[in-house]
Amino acid sequence: MKLCSIASGSSGNCIFAGSETTSLLVDAGISGKRTEAGLNSLNRTVKELDGILITHEHIDHIQGLGVLARRYQTPIYATGGTIEALKRCTGLGKFPDGIFHKIYADEPFEIGDIRIQPFAISHDAAEPVGYRMESCGKAMAIATDLGIYNDYIIRHLKGLNAVLLEANHDENMLAVGPYPYPLKQRIAGAKGHLSNTMAGHLLCEILHDDLKDVLLGHLSKENNYEALAFETVACEVTTGDNPYRSSDFHIAVAKRSEVSPLIEV
Numbered sequence: 491m492k493l494c495s496i497a498s499g500s501s502g503n504c505i506f507a508g509s510e511t512t513s514l515l516v517d518a519g520i521s522g523k524r525t526e527a528g529l530n531s532l533n534r535t536v537k538e539l540d541g542i543l544i545t546h547e548h549i550d551h552i553q554g555l556g557v558l559a560r561r562y563q564t565p566i567y568a569t570g571g572t573i574e575a576l577k578r579c580t581g582l583g584k585f586p587d588g589i590f591h592k593i594y595a596d597e598p599f600e601i602g603d604i605r606i607q608p609f610a611i612s613h614d615a616a617e618p619v620g621y622r623m624e625s626c627g628k629a630m631a632i633a634t635d636l637g638i639y640n641d642y643i644i645r646h647l648k649g650l651n652a653v654l655l656e657a658n659h660d661e662n663m664l665a666v667g668p669y670p671y672p673l674k675q676r677i678a679g680a681k682g683h684l685s686n687t688m689a690g691h692l693l694c695e696i697l698h699d700d701l702k703d704v705l706l707g708h709l710s711k712e713n714n715y716e717a718l719a720f721e722t723v724a725c726e727v728t729t730g731d732n733p734y735r736s737s738d739f740h741i742a743v744a745k746r747s748e749v750s751p752l753i754e755v
Contacts, residue, residue, distance in 0.1 A: 690726020
């Protein structure tokens with residue numbers, strides 16, 4: 491299986507996930523041109539996509555979706571609540587008839603040779619989900635926009651070989667930063683975003699010998715930076731109540747506007 495962040499952050503999110511024979515996008519929060527360029531760098535094209543999986547309807551996850559849908563007729567997979575929210579987003583334009591495929595949290599489905607398990611996440615959106623994907627005995631997941639995590643989330647992230655995990659903000663930077671207080675409350679709240687520290691705590695819960703690649707994503711431009719996210723998560727892993735050190739596996743940070751190195755498991 492293959493995983494690559496084409497763009498990640500509060501200004502736009504787009505992730506490639508696939509196998510040798512199946513190509514998927516998770517979210518389309520950047521322009522069609524940037525999406526095409528990112529896929530081309532992986533020797534893939536938008537035209538050959540087998541589906542676009544949408545986590546939720548916030549603009550940094552769907553900005554380019556309308557253009558891709560009309561230009562390529564790529565099937566779009568999302569929960570019922572997300573589909574209805576997408577249809578109300580007038581800025582996306584009109585979607586082609588029959589392009590939406592309704593999915594449900596905790597009900598697996600297959601696209602090509604990939605088995606996909608959506609799981610519910612805590613975020614201030616209509617019906618948001620993360621995605622776990624499995625193929626040929628390997629598993630990976632995309633888990634961002636997590637206000638909180640619990641045993642349910644941990645269960646869906648157990649046994650992975652690779653994960654893209656949210657490390658959105660540093661708690662101190664958010665507290666003293668320029669955002670108005672209500673926005674700070676939203677970001678730090680139960681339906682907001684996962685901090686660097688909490689990302690480290692969650693990672694400690696899902697570590698095992700075969701988890702080899704961790705990609706930290708959805709970093710806030712104003713309340714985080716790459717080195718801080720990396721060091722905080724690495725420290726939590728090394729000092730946490732687990733038998734591992736951060737050097738035991740590969741941790742990287744997804745770039746805001748650059749294609750990250752391809753992860754293959």
